[in-house]
Amino acid sequence: MSVTLKDVAQAARVSVSTASRALTGTGLTSERTQQRLTRIARELGYRPNPIARGLKTGQSRLVALLVHNLTNASFQVMAEVIQARLKALGYQMLLCIGGDDPEQESDTLTTLVDHRIDGLIVVPTGKNGAQLKALSKEVPIVCLVRRDDATDLETVLADDPQGAYLGTRHLIELGHKRIGLIVGRQDTTSGRERLSGYVRALREAGIAMDGTLVHAGHFVPETGATCARKLLDLLRPPSAIFVANHEATLGVLRVTAERNIAIPDDLSLLCYEDMPWFEWHRPAISIVDNGARDLANLAVDRLLHRMDAKGNGNDGVREYRVGARLIKRDSCRPIESASKPKSSKSKSSAAKSAKV
Amino acid sequence: MSVTLKDVAQAARVSVSTASRALTGTGLTSERTQQRLTRIARELGYRPNPIARGLKTGQSRLVALLVHNLTNASFQVMAEVIQARLKALGYQMLLCIGGDDPEQESDTLTTLVDHRIDGLIVVPTGKNGAQLKALSKEVPIVCLVRRDDATDLETVLADDPQGAYLGTRHLIELGHKRIGLIVGRQDTTSGRERLSGYVRALREAGIAMDGTLVHAGHFVPETGATCARKLLDLLRPPSAIFVANHEATLGVLRVTAERNIAIPDDLSLLCYEDMPWFEWHRPAISIVDNGARDLANLAVDRLLHRMDAKGNGNDGVREYRVGARLIKRDSCRPIESASKPKSSKSKSSAAKSAKV
DNA sequence: CGATAGACTGCAAACGATTGCAGAGACGTT
DNA sequence: AACGTCTCTGCAATCGTTTGCAGTCTATCG
Numbered sequence: 001m002s003v004t005l006k007d008v009a010q011a012a013r014v015s016v017s018t019a020s021r022a023l024t025g026t027g028l029t030s031e032r033t034q035q036r037l038t039r040i041a042r043e044l045g046y047r048p049n050p051i052a053r054g055l056k057t058g059q060s061r062l063v064a065l066l067v068h069n070l071t072n073a074s075f076q077v078m079a080e081v082i083q084a085r086l087k088a089l090g091y092q093m094l095l096c097i098g099g100d101d102p103e104q105e106s107d108t109l110t111t112l113v114d115h116r117i118d119g120l121i122v123v124p125t126g127k128n129g130a131q132l133k134a135l136s137k138e139v140p141i142v143c144l145v146r147r148d149d150a151t152d153l154e155t156v157l158a159d160d161p162q163g164a165y166l167g168t169r170h171l172i173e174l175g176h177k178r179i180g181l182i183v184g185r186q187d188t189t190s191g192r193e194r195l196s197g198y199v200r201a202l203r204e205a206g207i208a209m210d211g212t213l214v215h216a217g218h219f220v221p222e223t224g225a226t227c228a229r230k231l232l233d234l235l236r237p238p239s240a241i242f243v244a245n246h247e248a249t250l251g252v253l254r255v256t257a258e259r260n261i262a263i264p265d266d267l268s269l270l271c272y273e274d275m276p277w278f279e280w281h282r283p284a285i286s287i288v289d290n291g292a293r294d295l296a297n298l299a300v301d302r303l304l305h306r307m308d309a310k311g312n313g314n315d316g317v318r319e320y321r322v323g324a325r326l327i328k329r330d331s332c333r334p335i336e337s338a339s340k341p342k343s344s345k346s347k348s349s350a351a352k353s354a355k356v
Numbered sequence: 357m358s359v360t361l362k363d364v365a366q367a368a369r370v371s372v373s374t375a376s377r378a379l380t381g382t383g384l385t386s387e388r389t390q391q392r393l394t395r396i397a398r399e400l401g402y403r404p405n406p407i408a409r410g411l412k413t414g415q416s417r418l419v420a421l422l423v424h425n426l427t428n429a430s431f432q433v434m435a436e437v438i439q440a441r442l443k444a445l446g447y448q449m450l451l452c453i454g455g456d457d458p459e460q461e462s463d464t465l466t467t468l469v470d471h472r473i474d475g476l477i478v479v480p481t482g483k484n485g486a487q488l489k490a491l492s493k494e495v496p497i498v499c500l501v502r503r504d505d506a507t508d509l510e511t512v513l514a515d516d517p518q519g520a521y522l523g524t525r526h527l528i529e530l531g532h533k534r535i536g537l538i539v540g541r542q543d544t545t546s547g548r549e550r551l552s553g554y555v556r557a558l559r560e561a562g563i564a565m566d567g568t569l570v571h572a573g574h575f576v577p578e579t580g581a582t583c584a585r586k587l588l589d590l591l592r593p594p595s596a597i598f599v600a601n602h603e604a605t606l607g608v609l610r611v612t613a614e615r616n617i618a619i620p621d622d623l624s625l626l627c628y629e630d631m632p633w634f635e636w637h638r639p640a641i642s643i644v645d646n647g648a649r650d651l652a653n654l655a656v657d658r659l660l661h662r663m664d665a666k667g668n669g670n671d672g673v674r675e676y677r678v679g680a681r682l683i684k685r686d687s688c689r690p691i692e693s694a695s696k697p698k699s700s701k702s703k704s705s706a707a708k709s710a711k712v
Numbered sequence: 713c714g715a716t717a718g719a720c721t722g723c724a725a726a727c728g729a730t731t732g733c734a735g736a737g738a739c740g741t742t
Numbered sequence: 743a744a745c746g747t748c749t750c751t752g753c754a755a756t757c758g759t760t761t762g763c764a765g766t767c768t769a770t771c772g
Contacts, residue, residue: 004757004759005758005759006758006759014721014722015721015722016758017722017724017759017760018720018721020759020761021760021761028719028720029719029720029721030719030720030721033720033721047466048759049411049470049472049757049759050471051410051411051416051471051472051758051759052727052757052759053758053759053760054727054759055405055407055408055411055729055758055759056727056758056759056760056761057727057759057760060407062471070426070432070435070436071432071632073427076426076427079426079453080425080426083453087463092452092464092467092468092471094451095452095453096439096448096451097435097436097439097451104443107443111448112448114404115406115407115448116405116407138358221636250632250636253636253637253638254636257638275633276427276606277606277631277633280577280606281609282613360727360729361729362728362729370751371752371753372729373731373752373753374750374751374752376729376730377750377751380730382731384749385749385751386749386750386751389750404728404729405727405729406729407727407728407729408727408728408729408730409728409729410729411727411728411729411730411757412728412730412731412757413730413757414757
């Protein structure tokens with residue numbers, strides 16, 4: 001069907017081996033034949049068969065990215081960044097959707113390795129540690145966003161403790177003392193870490209932790225709404241809510257709309273991870289940005305490094321953290337001098353009181 | 357490294373060919389050896405090497421899906437549906453992002469074909485018709501959502517004329533006579549077809565078409581905002597806006613929020629294609645659903661059909677339409693008996709003041 | 713001028729599977 | 743007993759590359 005190396009060789013009246021060497025540029029052929037062959041190959045429209053090549057070399061120029069889903073905006077941008085980076089290097093990215101389902105993850109994993117992918121970036125479910133570990137002997141693997149504690153794989157993580165700390169501190173600096181937190185499952189790294197950042201900021205500010213203000217769980221928008229209601233129904237409801245789980249955001253917004261709670265006048269709202277519509281929303285929603293682009297880029301860097309350093313890519317470092325940053329938009333505002341009967345409790349004093 | 361067929365054959369003391377036949381279940385081996393070999397293969401953890409197999413058979417059990425981007429919610433659900441369907445059939449889906457860029461599309465296309473994919477579902481940019489046509493001789497191809505006029509490829513399309521007609525008629529039935537339309541580029545099929553549906557509904561209702569109410573172009577949220585402003589600044593602004601291009605929706609919402617135009621009281625809003633947050637938005641946004649799931653499923657059906665019918669999958673039909681349907685939520689409301697000079701100019705007057 | 717290195721080239725064996733062809737038995741028929 | 747048929751198995755070629763090894767040719771040096 002298509003033009004093979006043999007055809008090129010015949011047309012050029014050389015052996016297949018010479019043709020191969022000339023076209024792959026091993027420097028073992030004379031300048032002249034090399035040029036002649038590249039020309040002929042071009043004329044004939046020859047394109048090497050990656051399958052045959054792969055069979056011989058054990059490589060495929062394929063790199064896989066395995067994520068949970070595509071609805072998460074962070075995964076979208078990561079996928080696009082990674083694809084662009086790899087493409088520039090001549091790799092084809094294979095994007096797979098694992099659905100956060102361990103069994104499917106396991107299946108996909110073996111399929112991929114069987115296809116002799118050259119590298120893998122995976123957001124692990126955390127339930128297939130053993131398999132991942134075994135696979136990492138056959139192909140370079142980098143974990144992204146989540147850690148699999150059962151492995152010692154190189155992992156690129158968002159700095160969730162820092163991000164949550166930053167966000168909470170921002171709210172505290174605005175004078176908020178009762179800050180509701182809606183956070184992800186506590187059996188995930190990010191769930192735990194975000195909670196810890198929240199706790200740290202509170203402690204640092206000398207604010208006592210109030211358990212009724214914290215809701216953790218596996219969120220969908222509905223649960224987000226439920227939690228928001230619970231928070232707002234409290235005798236002393238929070239003056240700010242930190243939604244540290246992006247799945248929950250929609251639900252929270254719904255509830256505030258239903259109850260005609262004005263943001264940010266009646267309630268400050270801070271979310272984690274950006275969504276394309278956040279800055280178009282009215283009011284534009286302030287967020288803690290987990291740095292998806294940076295995460296993706298770093299993951300690619302690490303993967304390439306491991307792919308180069310055949311086998312012994314062990315640099316000692318196992319975990320990389322990508323800084324989070326606060327993006328202030330319009331959904332958070334300073335609280336009006338709350339309990340103090342005094343005057344002029346503006347920002348400076350609010351910030352000060354926060355430290356105590 | 358890994359267990360090969362040869363290893364299995366040796367362990368079973370048979371030839372490689374027998375092993376192959378037994379394991380692929382050709383029925384050319386005795387029941388006994390077949391069972392024995394499957395057992396041994398399992399014990400040894402043998403997994404066939406798809407690359408070697410592919411070299412011989414010319415197949416890869418890989419099917420590619422090439423889309424423009426992942427931010428479009430429709431593409432997300434299509435990708436997930438297609439992946440699930442294919443997976444169940446033992447195919448691995450290769451998801452590629454073309455960025456709506458003809459050159460990148462072309463590149464990706466050749467890479468994919470070189471990798472001997474077994475099938476391809478593509479949302480064509482429309483600029484690589486010749487290449488697609490040529491490729492379709494080597495691998496079954498189905499176009500999705502967009503047609504490439506330069507080819508006669510089988511194409512699965514949303515019924516955009518019908519969808520736009522349905523939406524417009526809905527607004528008309530609610531009493532709207534001045535309906536703004538924000539629609540995509542007129543050099544895309546969907547752009548043209550949605551406009552035509554709008555026009556048809558208007559004509560059928562005996563409403564004269566007003567050119568100032570229609571904006572077509574290549575949209576990003578910013579442009580959506582600009583168009584919304586132009587529409588609302590009109591001397592006689594529309595009482596409803598049909599945003600038939602999902603990229604523009606965010607911009608339109610932004611403008612209505614800025615101007616304190618209440619939806620649906622002051623302005624009815626209808627959008628095309630669903631977004632996960634539409635039903636959580638306040639008010640929940642009514643839409644014309646293009647039937648992404650159905651589109652994806654049909655595309656898979658057609659592709660599988662072509663993959664089965666080696667070569668002559670030509671059924672005569674070249675174009676499939678998937679019905680659109682209206683999903684009424686809260687962003688459209690009947691217009692108050694419009695031209696009557698009666699009292700109760702409350703809300704509409706607010707909208708009016710907004711324009712001035 | 714002969715030896716020798718050096719630069720190219722070709723032969724053939726891989727890589728791991730599939731598959732046409734033919735041989736080896738087992739069995740039934742005449 | 744001879745023959746044909748049928749079922750199962752193995753040999754070897756093949757898919758399109760890469761690559762170790764050995765051979766050819768030219769040029770250089772003593």
